[in-house]
Amino acid sequence: RTGSDLTPECNQDDDCDDTPMRTTTTMSTAGRASRRVCVLVVALGGASWLTRPVTAYAPMATTTHHLTAGTTTTLRRRGPLPVGAVAVGSEPAIVAPDNSADDASTVSPDATLLVRAARGEETERTPVWLMRQAGRYMAEFRKFSDNYAFRVRSETPEIATELSLQCWRAFGVDGVIMFSDILTVLPALGVDFDVVPSKGPAICDTLRSDARVAAFESAAARFDPSTQLPFVGETLGNLRRETEGKTSLIGFVGAPWTLAAYAVEGGATRHALRIKAMMHSDPALAHRLLSTMADSIASYAVHQADCGAQIVQVFESWAHHISPDDFELFAKPYALRVAKAVRQAHPDVPVIFFANGGTSYIEHQKDMVTPYSSSPSEDDDTTKSLFTALSIDWKGDLAHARRVLGPDVAVQGNVEPALLLADDPAVIDDAVKSCIDKAGGPGNRHILNLGHGVLQVTPETNVAAFVDAAKRHGTRGPEWGR
Numbered sequence: 001r002t003g004s005d006l007t008p009e010c011n012q013d014d015d016c017d018d019t020p021m022r023t024t025t026t027m028s029t030a031g032r033a034s035r036r037v038c039v040l041v042v043a044l045g046g047a048s049w050l051t052r053p054v055t056a057y058a059p060m061a062t063t064t065h066h067l068t069a070g071t072t073t074t075l076r077r078r079g080p081l082p083v084g085a086v087a088v089g090s091e092p093a094i095v096a097p098d099n100s101a102d103d104a105s106t107v108s109p110d111a112t113l114l115v116r117a118a119r120g121e122e123t124e125r126t127p128v129w130l131m132r133q134a135g136r137y138m139a140e141f142r143k144f145s146d147n148y149a150f151r152v153r154s155e156t157p158e159i160a161t162e163l164s165l166q167c168w169r170a171f172g173v174d175g176v177i178m179f180s181d182i183l184t185v186l187p188a189l190g191v192d193f194d195v196v197p198s199k200g201p202a203i204c205d206t207l208r209s210d211a212r213v214a215a216f217e218s219a220a221a222r223f224d225p226s227t228q229l230p231f232v233g234e235t236l237g238n239l240r241r242e243t244e245g246k247t248s249l250i251g252f253v254g255a256p257w258t259l260a261a262y263a264v265e266g267g268a269t270r271h272a273l274r275i276k277a278m279m280h281s282d283p284a285l286a287h288r289l290l291s292t293m294a295d296s297i298a299s300y301a302v303h304q305a306d307c308g309a310q311i312v313q314v315f316e317s318w319a320h321h322i323s324p325d326d327f328e329l330f331a332k333p334y335a336l337r338v339a340k341a342v343r344q345a346h347p348d349v350p351v352i353f354f355a356n357g358g359t360s361y362i363e364h365q366k367d368m369v370t371p372y373s374s375s376p377s378e379d380d381d382t383t384k385s386l387f388t389a390l391s392i393d394w395k396g397d398l399a400h401a402r403r404v405l406g407p408d409v410a411v412q413g414n415v416e417p418a419l420l421l422a423d424d425p426a427v428i429d430d431a432v433k434s435c436i437d438k439a440g441g442p443g444n445r446h447i448l449n450l451g452h453g454v455l456q457v458t459p460e461t462n463v464a465a466f467v468d469a470a471k472r473h474g475t476r477g478p479e480w481g482r
Contacts, residue, residue, distance in 0.1 A: 092143035092162075107245035114175045114248040114447065115310050118350035118389050120372025120410040123443040126436055126474030127174035128467055129250070131354075132453025133167040134179045138460060140166050150195040154180050157234040164239055168247060170460070171467045175248045175311070178235055178304075182254030182315055183262060185300045188228035189293075190219030191263050200268045207263040208274060213289050216263075220296045225303040233307040240308030251309030253301045255316035255353075256294040256334035262318075264289075272321040279330055286330065294334035298341035305346040312342050313352040313391070320357020324364050327355075336368060340385035350388040352412060356452060359396025362404050371408035372445060394451020399438040411439055414451035420462045421455065428462060432469035442476045 114127040136142055141163060144153055153159045163179040183193055183201055193203045207216055226233060236251065243249050254262075264275040279286045301312050314335055322331060339351045353368060370386040389410035392401045398414050405411065419431045432448065439446035448470045454463065 092147070108247070110174060111245050111247060115350060117445065117447050118311050118352055118410060120388055120408065120445050122445060124476055126442050126446050126448050126470060128448040128470035128474065129173040129175040129177065130167070130450050130454050130463065130466070133173060133177065134163045135454050136456045137454055137458040137463070138166055138170070154184060155231045157231050157238060160231070160235040161238040161242070164235070165242060171464050173467055175250045176239055176243050177250040177252060178239060178309070180232065180252070182252070182259065182317065184229065184232070185253070185297065186259065186263065188223055188225065189296055190216055201262065203263060203266045206266045207260070207289060208278070210285060213285060216289065217292050220292045223296050223299060225300050232304065236304060236307035236309055248310050249308055250311045250313060251301070251304035252313040252315060253297050253304070253338065255314050255331065256290050256297055256338065257322070257331035258316050258318045259297065260289050260293045261321070272318060279326065290330060290334045294337040298338045301338050301342050302345045305342055305349045309349070311350050311352065313354060314338055316353065316355040316358065319355035324361040327358070327361060327364055332364065332368065336385065339387045343384055347384070352389045352391055353387040354391035356393050357395065359393050359401065362396060362401050365390055366405055369405065369409050371406060372410065389447065391449065392451065398435060402439060407440065408445065410445045410447070412447040412449050414449070417450045417452050417455050420458045420466060422462070425462070425465045428465045429469045432466060433473045436473050442474045448474060
C-alpha cells in the first residue's frame with residue numbers, strides 16, 4: 001500500500017506522499033488439478049462494487065527571510081520554528097493580499113455557486129474544486145515546498161495565503177481551500193507532531209494510557225483556537241478578503257476518530273491496531289478520548305467559520321480502517337457532533353463529510369446528511385444538526401450513492417485521481433462527463449471533485465483540462481431557471 005493508504009489529508013499538500021521528492025529541510029523527531037475447479041476471488045476493498053452488475057470477467061515567534069531581491073518580510077507563526085526551518089536556495093515571492101474594499105459591481109455570478117451546491121440547492125452549473133488542490137504538482141507551489149518545511153508553510157499566514165490561492169488563480173476552480181493540515185489543531189491540545197519528509201506525521205507522546213488521555217482532557221479544557229492557533233484566523237481573514245465576491249472559501253478539519261487514531265498510533269499505519277485495541281479492550285477510555293476530541297474539533301471548526309470560512313469539510317481520512325459496526329459506534333456520532341456545532345453557530349455555513357474508503361458502507365452515512373429543504377425554518381432540530389453534503393471517494397459508484405441517498409441530497413466527487421495522469425485529454429473529459437451524469441446531470445446538487453487528493457505527479461495541464469471539462473459538461477442549458 002502506498003500513497004493515500006498511508007498518508008493523512010495534509011490539506012492537501014503532498015508532504016506525506018510516498019513519491020520521491022527533493023527536500024531541503026529535516027524535521028525533528030502442487031498436486032494434480034481436479035477437472036472441476038472452484039475459484040474464489042477476494043477483492044480487497046471491493047465491497048463498494050457489489051452493486052455493479054456481474055459481467056463475464058506556544059509564544060509568538062518571528063523569522064525574517066529574504067523573499068525577493070532587495071526586500072525582506074517578517075513571517076509570523078505560532079510557537080518555535082521547527083528544526084530546518086531556515087529557507088535555502090532561490091526563494092519565492094509572495095503576492096501580498098489585497099485588503100482593499102470590494103466593489104459590489106465586480107461580484108462574480110459564480111461567487112456563491114459552491115456554497116449553494118453544498119447546501120443542497122440546484123445550481124446553474126456544477127461547481128468544481130479539487131481536494132489537495134494546493135500541492136506539489138504545481139511548479140509555483142514547489143518554489144515554497146522546496147524551501148520551507150511543511151509546518152512553516154502552513155503556520156505562516158503570508159505563505160499559507162499564497163499557497164491557498166495558487167490553484168484558483170491558475171485554473172479558475174470554484175473554491176479556495178485554506179492550506180493547512182488536519183493535524184494542525186493537535187499541538188494546541190498537548191499533542192505535538194512533526195512532518196518527516198517522505199514519511200509523514202510523527203507523534204511521539206501518544207495517547208495510549210489513561211493518564212495520557214487525562215492530560216489530553218485537561219489541555220482540551222483550556223483550548224482556545226483564537227489565541228493558540230492565531231495563524232489560522234489570520235490566514236482565513238486574508239483569504240476571505242481576497243475571495244470576497246469572487247469565489248467561495250473552504251475551511252476543513254479532521255474527523256474525531258481519524259485524529260484520535262493518529263494520536264494513538266503515532267503516525268501513519270496500515271491497520272490502526274492500537275486504536276482498535278483500545279476501542280475493543282477499553283471502550284470507556286476510547287469514548288473519553290473521542291468525546292474530548294469531538295468537542296475540541298467542533299470548537300476549531302466553528303472558529304474557522306467565525307474567521308470567514310463559508311464551507312467546512314470534515315475529513316474522516318481513515319474511514320477505510322474501520323468496519324461498518326465500528327463506524328456506527330466510534331466514528332459517526334462524534335463526526336455528527338462537529339456538524340451540529342457548526343450548523344448551530346453558523347446556520348448558513350454548509351458542512352461536508354468525506355469518509356475516505358467509506359463508500360462500501362454508504363448506507364450507514366445516509367442518516368448523517370439532510371436533504372435540501374427550500375424552507376429550512378421548517379426543519380426540525382435533528383435535521384439542522386446534520387451534514388449538508390456527502391463527499392464520495394473514488395472507490396465507490398456515484399450512481400449507486402445517488403440511489404441510496406436520494407435525489408435531494410448534495411453529493412461531491414468522485415473522479416479517480418489517477419485518471420488525471422492520462423496522456424489523452426479525452427480520457428479526462430469522458431470521466432468528468434460520466435461523473436456529472438451519474439450525479440443526475442448538470443447542477444443537480446452535485447460538486448465535482450476527485451475521489452481523493454490530487455496526486456503529486458499530476459500534470460498541471462490535466463488539472464486545467466479537468467476544470468475546463470467540468471464547466472463545459474456541468475453547465476445547464478439556457479432554458480434552466482425560466
